[in-house]
Amino acid sequence: MISSNPRILANKYSIRSLINSLARDYSQENFIKFSNDALIVEVNELNCLTFELAAYSPLGGHRYSGKILFNNEEVSFDEMLPILCERFNEVDTSFIDNVLNSRNNMELILREYENRDIIIDDYLSSEQLMLLGHPFHPYPKCKNGMNEEDMRLYSPEFKNEFNLIWLKCHSSVIYTNGDIINVHKAMNELANFDLEELEEDYIYIPMHPWQWSRLAKKNEVETLLQSGLITKILQGRRKWCALSSLRSLYSKDAPYLVKYSMDVKLTNSIRHLQPEEAIRGMQMETVFKNEKVDEFSQKFEVLYEPFYVALKNNDGSAIIESTIQLRENFASDNCLLLATLAEENPYTGKSHLTTLVEENAKNLKLETGNFFLARKNWFSAFLENVVGEFIKLSEEHGVLLGAHMQNIILRMKDGLPIGAVYRDCQGTGFTSKSVEKFGKKYDFISKTKGNILNPDDVNKVYTYYLIINSVFNTIISLANGDEKAEIFHLNQFRNFIFKGYKESSFLKFLLESETLFQKGNFRCCITNINENTIANPWDIYNQIENPIVSLLRRPRQYQGTLYECKTHSGQTISLRAFDLDKDIDKFHEWHNKEYIYEFWEMNFSKDELAKYIQGLKSSPFQLPIIVDINGQQAGYFEVYWAFDDRIAPYCDANIYDRGIHILIGEEKYLRTKAVYESIFHLTKFIFEDDKRTQSIWGEPREDNKKVLKLAELLPGWSHEGVFDFPHKRSNLLKASRELFYMENTNE
Numbered sequence: 029m030i031s032s033n034p035r036i037l038a039n040k041y042s043i044r045s046l047i048n049s050l051a052r053d054y055s056q057e058n059f060i061k062f063s064n065d066a067l068i069v070e071v072n073e074l075n076c077l078t079f080e081l082a083a084y085s086p087l088g089g090h091r092y093s094g095k096i097l098f099n100n101e102e103v104s105f106d107e108m109l110p111i112l113c114e115r116f117n118e119v120d121t122s123f124i125d126n127v128l129n130s131r132n133n134m135e136l137i138l139r140e141y142e143n144r145d146i147i148i149d150d151y152l153s154s155e156q157l158m159l160l161g162h163p164f165h166p167y168p169k170c171k172n173g174m175n176e177e178d179m180r181l182y183s184p185e186f187k188n189e190f191n192l193i194w195l196k197c198h199s200s201v202i203y204t205n206g207d208i209i210n211v212h213k214a215m216n217e218l219a220n221f222d223l224e225e226l227e228e229d230y231i232y233i234p235m236h237p238w239q240w241s242r243l244a245k246k247n248e249v250e251t252l253l254q255s256g257l258i259t260k261i262l263q264g265r266r267k268w269c270a271l272s273s274l275r276s277l278y279s280k281d282a283p284y285l286v287k288y289s290m291d292v293k294l295t296n297s298i299r300h301l302q303p304e305e306a307i308r309g310m311q312m313e314t315v316f317k318n319e320k321v322d323e324f325s326q327k328f329e330v331l332y333e334p335f336y337v338a339l340k341n342n343d344g345s346a347i348i349e350s351t352i353q354l355r356e357n358f359a360s361d362n363c364l365l366l367a368t369l370a371e372e373n374p375y376t377g378k379s380h381l382t383t384l385v386e387e388n389a390k391n392l393k394l395e396t397g398n399f400f401l402a403r404k405n406w407f408s409a410f411l412e413n414v415v416g417e418f419i420k421l422s423e424e425h426g427v428l429l430g431a432h433m434q435n436i437i438l439r440m441k442d443g444l445p446i447g448a449v450y451r452d453c454q455g456t457g458f459t460s461k462s463v464e465k466f467g468k469k470y471d472f473i474s475k476t477k478g479n480i481l482n483p484d485d486v487n488k489v490y491t492y493y494l495i496i497n498s499v500f501n502t503i504i505s506l507a508n509g510d511e512k513a514e515i516f517h518l519n520q521f522r523n524f525i526f527k528g529y530k531e532s533s534f535l536k537f538l539l540e541s542e543t544l545f546q547k548g549n550f551r552c553c554i555t556n557i558n559e560n561t562i563a564n565p566w567d568i569y570n571q572i573e574n575p576i577v578s579l580l581r582r583p584r585q586y587q588g589t590l591y592e593c594k595t596h597s598g599q600t601i602s603l604r605a606f607d608l609d610k611d612i613d614k615f616h617e618w619h620n621k622e623y624i625y626e627f628w629e630m631n632f633s634k635d636e637l638a639k640y641i642q643g644l645k646s647s648p649f650q651l652p653i654i655v656d657i658n659g660q661q662a663g664y665f666e667v668y669w670a671f672d673d674r675i676a677p678y679c680d681a682n683i684y685d686r687g688i689h690i691l692i693g694e695e696k697y698l699r700t701k702a703v704y705e706s707i708f709h710l711t712k713f714i715f716e717d718d719k720r721t722q723s724i725w726g727e728p729r730e731d732n733k734k735v736l737k738l739a740e741l742l743p744g745w746s747h748e749g750v751f752d753f754p755h756k757r758s759n760l761l762k763a764s765r766e767l768f769y770m771e772n773t774n775e
Contacts, residue, residue: 030377034142037374038135039105040094041160046127046550047079049164050112052088053550055572056543059115067092071115075099077108086514086579088572089163089504105131113554120556123166126293130167134160136176137169137185138374146373148380151360151437155271155278156184158368158434163501165295166553171274172293174238182238182270189267192277192286193235194223196260197339201252202231203346205307206335214334214354218284222264233337234264234352236277236288243350248341258339272365272434275299276355285331287353289338296549297558301336301351301454309333309353309453311472312427319466321425327439327447328417330429331356333454358449362440366498367433370505379505381406388443400513401677403506407517409444410502411524417448418494423532426462428481428490430455432497455493457481487537488545488569495538496546500575515579515683516671522576523672526583526648542578543571581669581683583648590653591713595705599657603665603713606645606652612638614661618693627729628691649673655706662702663692665710670725678727678751679760684720687727690735708742715765726761727753735761744768 031037047067051060059070062081067090069077078097081090096108103111109127113119137159148154161168171179180186204211212231219232226232235243243249252258268277268286275290289300313332316322322330336353338346372379389402418431429435429450437449458466458473459481467473473480481489499521507513525535538544548570551557557568591603606615616634618624625631632640644650649672653665666689670681681687688710692703714724728735730750736759739745744767748760 030375032142032375034135034138036094037138038131040092041372041374042105042127042131042134043079043092043094043096044090045161045163045168046166047092048088048090049166049550051090052164052546052572053548053570055088056570069112069115071111075111075114077111083509084511085504085507085509086511087500087504087518087575089501091509116554118555120554122172122556123554126167126170126172126553129172130161130170133169133171133179136179137183140186141375146375146380148364148368148384151363151365152269152278152280154363154365154368156187156269158272158365158371159185159374160371162295162434162549163371163504165549168295170293170295173291173298178238182236183274184270184272187269189269190237191266192222192264192268193237193240194219194262194264195233195235195258195339196227196230196262197233198257198259199231201257201340202233203338203340203344204335205310206337211335211337214284215337218282218286218354221279221282222266223262224265230259232262233339234286235350236275236286236290239288239290239349242291243339243347246347246349248347249339249350251342252339272368278357280360282357285355285357287333287355289349289351291349296552300348301353302348306333306336306351306353306454307472308456309355310335311470312453312456315427315458315462315466315470315473319425321421321427324421324424325417325447327413328421329358329447329449330453331358331449331451353454355451360437363449364438364440365434366436366438366502369438370433370502372505379508381502381505382508384443385506391443403513403517404520404677406444407502407506407520408524409446410438411521413446414438414448415494415499415521416524416528418450419532419535422459422486422490422534426459426465428457428459428486430457430489431494433501436498457489459483459486483533485566486534487541488566490534491538491544492546492569496544496572512682516676518575519580519672519683522580523648538574539576541574544574545569546572586651591709591716593709595709597701597705599702599705600659601702601706601709602656602659603653603710604656606641606654606664608638608641608645611654611661612641614693615641615664618664618691621693621695623695624691624693627732653710655710657697657702657706660694662694662697663690663706665690665706667710667714670723674753675725675727678753678758679725679748679762681725682722684718685723685725686714686718686721687725688714690726690728704738704741707738711742711744711763711768715768722765724763726763727751727758728761730757730759732759735759743771 051067054060061068065081067079067081071077080093080095082093083091096103098111109124146157148157181188199208215231216226219226266279268279271278276285276287278285292299309332313334333353333355336351338351341347369381370379385402385406386399389398418429421427430452435450435452438445439447462473463480503514503517506517525539548568552568586605589602589604594600612634616637619630619637641652644652649669651667653667654661655663655665668687670676670685670687671683673687675687692698697703711724715721736747739747739761744763746762748762751758751760
C-alpha cells in the first residue's frame, strides 16, 4: 500500500533521484552493487548503506521502498546523508543542505496535493504539476534562495498568478544582442499587452517581481534609477504564472513568453542567463528562417528566442542578474510537457503516461494484450513523430537541439503524440555538417564559437539529451516498474533506429558502442560545479554501459545453408538463407497460387516481392528461409524474434523467443509427411540456433485448420487460444523447448 504521508513520500522520491543519479554516475566503479532486491553502496571497507528496492530498472530508473539500512541497522534519510558523503574524498559543504532543501520543498509541494487529484489534462497543468523534478538528480526540487513564502507565490507547483514589474527605460540603458529598433518594437509589443498606456520614445522592460526585489537593491541599479535612465516603475495588469523551470513566465495570450535570470539555485547552477548562451536563440532563428530549415517538418516547431536584453552598467557591460530573454508564444491547445507526463503520480505510484495509455486502451476497446499493445502504439508514435524529427534535423541540417524532456512539448491527438514543440534555444548547437552547409554565409557558425560540435562531441551531448534523458526516461515511465517492458521498448527503439537511420555516424555509434556518455549530475553536485560557467563542460560527463548493446540481442547475418539433415523417410531437408538471385522467381510463382495468396495475401509483382525480402534480410529481427527437399525448392519459412514482432502484445514472449510463418509452395508436398518433417526440423533448427530460445510462436489465421492438426502432431507444439489482430483473427500456437525435447521420438 502506498503511503499518503508527504514526508514519507518526499523521502522515498528523494532517495530515488539521489541514489539513481549516484548509481548512474558511478556505474563503472565497484562500490555500487545490486543484491537481494537492494542497491548497496559500500561507504568504505567496513561499512555499507543498503537501499531496499521496490522495482529494478534495466535503464536505471529503480524504485525504492524508502527503507535504508546502515550495516543492517535502519537509518533515516537525514541520518543517511552524512554517511553517504564519507564515500567521497571531495564534498562541497553545500551538498547536504541542497539535498535537504530539495526534500523539504518536495514535502511542501506534496502537502499541497495530499487530498487532491493530480490530473495532467492540458498544457498548463503539465507545466505546473511536475511535483518530483529531474529523476536523475541529487536535489531535483532544490530552490536555494527562496523561502516558503516565495515558493508559494512564485513556484509553479502552487499555481499562483502574479503581475510583472515594468521599467520605463531610455534606450541607452539597454544591453542587448539585437537591433535596438527591433528590440524596441518587440518589447513594447509585449508591454502593450500588459500595460494600458505607453510612451513610444521609451523601451519598456518586464521584471519578475521576486528578482526585481533583489535587483532594486544593487548599487548598479540604484545608480540607474537615480540617473533618470529608468524613469518609471509600473505594475502590469495581466496575470502571469511560472512554467516548470520556475524562471520562465507564461500568460496565454501574450505575444511572448519571458525567461529570467534568477538568484536561485536550481539543480546544477544559479540560474543567471549568460550572454554567450542567450545569443544562440538569434543564431538559430537566423539559420532556420533564412535557410528554410523551419520548413523541414510539418510535425515540429521551434520556439524562437529573438534576442535578450539586460540593464547596462556604467562601464557598458550587462548586469547579468537583470538579463531576460523573450521566447515566442505558441498555440498550446492539446499540448503536454513530456517531463511531467513521464513523471510518477506519488499518490498512486503510477506514471501519468501509464494512466494516459491505459485510457487509450479503454477508448480503443482493445482486448487481448490491450495495455501492452496500447503502450507499444504510443511509443511508436513518439518515436516516429517526435524522436525521428530531432534526428532528421541533426542528420539533414547539422542542427542539434538540447532535447531533454523538459524542453519537449508534445502535440497530442486522440491520446497519441503527433508532433513536438521545442523550447530553449540556449541548449542548441551546430555540427560540422552545418559548418559545411552554412559556415561561409554566417560568421557566427565557426569552429571558435563554442557550440560547434565535432562528431565525437555529438556522440556525447546528443546521446545524453535526446537518448538517455528523453528516450530512456520515456521508456522507464511507460514500463512503470515492469522490467520486461523496459527491455521490450528499448528493443522497439533499437529497431526504429536500425530501420530508418542506421547509416548515421551518430546512430551507428549509438547501436554499437559499448558505452555511452551522460552528464554526471551527482558528480557535478557533490563538488558544487556550476555547469553554466565551467571551463570544460565535458568534465562533468562520464561513461555508462550502453543498454542497447548490453541488454539486447545483437543483430546477426545469416548466409548460405543454415541446417541440413536426412529424414527417416530418406529425404534430405535443407534450410538456407533466402537468395534473391536464386529464389525470387520461385517465390513469385508461389505467391500467385490461389491456395497461397488466400492466406498470405501477397500476390504482388516480382519487384515488390524482392523489395519485401530485401527489407527482411536487412532487418535486425527477421530471417527469410527457403526449405529445400532433395535439393529442390519446396517452401518458404519466415523466422523472426517474437519480442520484436506484431505478435508480442498477444503472447508472453521473452527477448530470445522466436516466431514463424510457414508457406509450402509445391503442391506435391501438401498432405505428405514432408510438411510435418519440414516444420519439425525448422523447430529443431530454431532451438539449436540460440540456446536461450525457450518458446517459438505462431499466429496462423483462425480458419487455417490444417495447421492446427499439424500442431497436435508436432512434438512441443500446442494450441494456446485465439486472439484478434487489428487485421485478422488468429490462433496462437506455441512450441516449448522443454516439451519439444521431452516429446521428440524422431531421433
